[in-house]
Amino acid sequence: MCDYPKPIVTVDTVVLTLADGGLNVVLVRRDKEPFPGAQALPGGFVRIGEDRDAGAAARRILAEKAGIATGFLEQLYTFSGPVRDPRGWSVSIAHYFLVRREDLPAEDRFALVPIDRLPELPFDHRAIIAKAVERVRSKASYTTLPIHLMPETFTLEELRACYEAVLGRPLDRSSFRQKMLASGFVVLALGERKGQHRPAQLYRAASPIGDFGRVIG
């Protein structure tokens, strides 16, 4: 059997959440070579004795490096080549997470950075983040994916604000409500949200949905 020298196999994770009205990404401070001290995506080696697959490795690594143990996970893209990592020919199976802001632990092990205010990043982490944002934007335009960023219950105005933050453009309230309710993936919950003025109905994702990345419209 041809046993060629093997590439390094890592997993990088792009955790996206909604903060201050925009998409933010989780960055951690690297403590090892290469680029010790630099801010970067949480990432690490696949452990063949431990991980069931790349997705499981992503969850393990994210918990280890940032203490984040919840969220919707999807494989993003696999980046590879001889130059992206100074340790040699490498493969990074990138994954993205959508996490509710209130499910994030205290920010003592990571930083939340708006996606349009990224610092210098090592490896090809900027390209990985760009791809994740592009994927989520794209899916937001025709699926219920952004609901993963919302709490248990929410008003339709809050949901629309979430979509607008992800997509980066305003959406018509009337069309949005109609499409979202017609989809059947968002249903009335008990109670209302008291605010400054007329209270808004609370909604929740239709039980048992499981997969919010459903196509609507």
Add this chain to the structure above:
Amino acid sequence: MCDYPKPIVTVDTVVLTLADGGLNVVLVRRDKEPFPGAQALPGGFVRIGEDRDAGAAARRILAEKAGIATGFLEQLYTFSGPVRDPRGWSVSIAHYFLVRREDLPAEDRFALVPIDRLPELPFDHRAIIAKAVERVRSKASYTTLPIHLMPETFTLEELRACYEAVLGRPLDRSSFRQKMLASGFVVLALGERKGQHRPAQLYRAASPIGDFGRVIG
């Protein structure tokens, strides 16, 4: 630096083409362990001294194993885990190719198999093919991707037949023509196709398009 034992890193390729009015996939006969003699997807190890990235590895491997050196290429998904390959914890960076039927070499090094008549397949190759077909179907419903399966020039009826074969459902002729021409990605070519009856205008992909996976509609 933590130097964990590394997984095997391979690339598998799903070559799709149109034959006998339906989607077909290229299968080769394996000549090595594991599963020698079995029909399988063309696949092989990434060579870190040779390949610029996983996509380049896919092109190299497809040329080596099946003699196919042309076609549209896109990364599909990365399959991984301890059981999918008997040699151990493995990563397969799967890619799919869309190749014109007439660009395929003689079928002496591979077989063309309709996607609904797959034989027993080793590894998780059946799941990989399913994912490729799903991806192409999905993209066909809103992009110009299937044009990669067409020859230089084609009639709109031929193009529609191609879309119908990929999607597996009939499309309205009128709407199809209108949408396709309005997209601007398909333009008139010189000449017509003589047939049994009224000849049809020839069209071609709009020059310099490069990426046929464009969103239309």
Add this chain to the structure above:
DNA sequence: ATAATAGTGTCTTTTAGACATTATATT
């Protein structure tokens, strides 16, 4: 002339978007 295929036109339904209007709370 007839058959077969290419190509166009018409009508209906659906959808999205812009925008106006009504509803209900707080102050």
Add this chain to the structure above:
DNA sequence: AATATAATGTCTAAAAGACACTATTAT
């Protein structure tokens, strides 16, 4: 009462789909 926000309604434009009709060739 004034105001701010929630929720709904109306109108228009665009798109999709069903289907009928016309056009052009071979036989």
